[in-house]
Amino acid sequence: MTQVSHPRRTRIIQASTLASEEVPHYQEERDAFAIKCRAVFERLRPTLIETHYNWHIAIDPKTEQYLIDPTFLGITQKIHDAYGNTNEVKLTIFRLNDTGTCGRL
Template sequence: MTQLSHPHRTRILPPSPITVSEKNRRQEKQNALAMRCRVVFERLRPQLIDTHYNCYIAIDPESENYFIDPTLKGITQKIRDAYGNPDRVKLTIFRLNDTGTCGRLWV
């Protein structure tokens, strides 16, 4: 049996410099954003579900503006076209179906 001359590494990246309290603060902020977007989504869904069933909808809770596209790639491109790649714009993406579930993305 050959012995390795270096110790076995289990991580590719160093440990995260973010503290547990900072992670919790960020998670709470994300959850608050999702809840604000969900309120707008629930108000819009009855109007849009028949004509855009199973399409993606990205909602900005501040302005209540939204984008609709049948593909995830299309919706993300519409977001980039409208907002660029800023650090502060936060949207939540839903699916126009019975549950609205497609996961959450912060763009």
């Protein structure tokens, strides 16, 4: 019987190193961040949805700056071009449609 060798798979995002007591605090921070991003999205959506329906939008809630692109790969490339490889950038990607949903990662 021949063994099939698979290439080693690597994670895109590093595994979490949070201690179990830090998890609730981290989740609260994520929830607060999501609320801020959603508020900015709801303000921007009415003006952008007509001309960019179903496009992706990446929002920085601190500055309220955003990037838009019709494809997910395009928006991720624009984020990379604008912010580089830094881990300090925190953005949320939405879709310019009725719900803002573009899937889950």
